Amino acid sequence: MLELLRGGIQSIETACELSAGLPVDLSLGDVDLLPPVVRGEKIICVGVNYANRNDEYRDNSTDPVWPSLFMRSYESFTGAGRNLWLPPESPQLDYEGEIVIVIGREGHRIPQSRAMEYVAGYTLMNEGTLRDWVRHAKFNVTQGKNFFRSGSIGPCIVHTGAVPDHTALELSTCVNGEIRQQDTTANLLFPFDYLISYLSIFYTLRPGDLISTGTPNGAGARLDPPRYLAPGDIVEVACPAIGVLSNGVEDDPQARGDMTVQLRGNASRPAVTFS
Numbered sequence: 001m002l003e004l005l006r007g008g009i010q011s012i013e014t015a016c017e018l019s020a021g022l023p024v025d026l027s028l029g030d031v032d033l034l035p036p037v038v039r040g041e042k043i044i045c046v047g048v049n050y051a052n053r054n055d056e057y058r059d060n061s062t063d064p065v066w067p068s069l070f071m072r073s074y075e076s077f078t079g080a081g082r083n084l085w086l087p088p089e090s091p092q093l094d095y096e097g098e099i100v101i102v103i104g105r106e107g108h109r110i111p112q113s114r115a116m117e118y119v120a121g122y123t124l125m126n127e128g129t130l131r132d133w134v135r136h137a138k139f140n141v142t143q144g145k146n147f148f149r150s151g152s153i154g155p156c157i158v159h160t161g162a163v164p165d166h167t168a169l170e171l172s173t174c175v176n177g178e179i180r181q182q183d184t185t186a187n188l189l190f191p192f193d194y195l196i197s198y199l200s201i202f203y204t205l206r207p208g209d210l211i212s213t214g215t216p217n218g219a220g221a222r223l224d225p226p227r228y229l230a231p232g233d234i235v236e237v238a239c240p241a242i243g244v245l246s247n248g249v250e251d252d253p254q255a256r257g258d259m260t261v262q263l264r265g266n267a268s269r270p271a272v273t274f275s
Contacts, residue, residue, distance in 0.1 A: 001037055001157070005120055005207035009104045012120055016159055028155075033079035035153035036123055037102060040208030043072045044199060045098075045127060045145070049214025051187045067190050067198060072127075072212075076146045080154035080245050084128055085252040086231060087147050093229045093249070096127035096215035097173030097181050097237035101192055102157050103209040107200050115196035118205060121157040122166070124237045124245040125212045126173075128152070131221045131228070148254075152247045153210070163241045166192055171216060174236045175229070183216035190214075 004011060047068035078084065086093050104120025128151035134144030163169070166185065173181035185191070190198070195211055203209075220227040229235065229249045237245040 002040055002208045005037070005040075005102070005104055008207070009120055012104060012159060013161070016161070028081075033081055033154055035074070035077050035079050036155075036157045037153075037208050037210060039074060040210060041206050042203065042209045043074065043077075043212070044203070044210065045070050045072055045212045046190065046195060046214045047141075049189050050183050050216045051189055052183075052217050063189055067195060069199075070141050070145055072151070073146050075148055076128075077125075077151045077153045078149045078247070079152065080247065082149075082152070083248040083250040084126070084152060084229070084235070085147075085149040085254075086229065086249055087130070087150070087252045088255045089147075090130045090132050091228060092131040092133075092221070092226075093150060094129045094131050094220045095173055095175060095180070095229060095235050095237075096125075096129060096219055097171055097245075098125040098127050098212045098215050099169055099171055099185065099239055099242070100125045100153065101196065101211040101213060103196075103205045103211070104207050106204065106206050107196075108204040110197050110200040110205070112193050112197035115193035115200075116160070116166070118196060119160050119192070120207070121159045122163055122169075122239075122242050123153060123157050123210075124155070124239060124242055125210075126152045126235055126237050126245060126247060127212055127215060128229075129219075129221075131226075148252075152245060154245050155243050158242045169239055169241055172238050173216075173218070174238070175220075175227075176234055180220070180223075181216040181218035185213070188213065 100123045102120045103118055105118045107118045130144040130147055134141040136143045169185040171183055231250050233249040235247050
């Protein structure tokens, strides 16, 4: 898929045309899905981007003037139908359903009026977050956003031609069948074309780059009391125009029960033991 994206948007359109009349060889149940783009150059995530999301923080702050941004690694994600891993270092694995822009054309300093010309398609993300670990640092959330296989991307990339109106996409997140998040891209503080133009000021956006556009309110950490994910839970991120990204949750199978890591502390930073 990455090579197809690097072939340009025309290459993707040609592939869509060629595949349209072909018979189906395998059902989804016959395959193990990876994220639809693996080893692209960048995964750029946008925080606090729905109009009512800022209110959840209850800090009396005004809506942001500029986007909040952070980066994630590919190894922090798995594909549709595969379990998220709950690490032994924290019980606070949270869900964040998001719509993802897939870049299909290289661009730098892209005018907002032409930004959507650089989009190959869209996919979905569960931007799984370890809530206590995002508070380890003062100015970034990197630690809590990059645990191995804590999030997911998929199930597929939907070509822009099949999404005629990206400004009013419905997005929802369910946990065990209960709707926790629900909103529409009409309520974005920073819409898709603005994000692409803004990011391209300091990045060179390249085919395969992913821009995750933010999550609605209703994340587990914001409920009273908080409701985090546990082994056996099923999380479904859905957008009618894109599909459903479904994942279970399990304890990290690579964690050894007899392994203890001590982080050395001092008077202002107490020692923390992870087991």
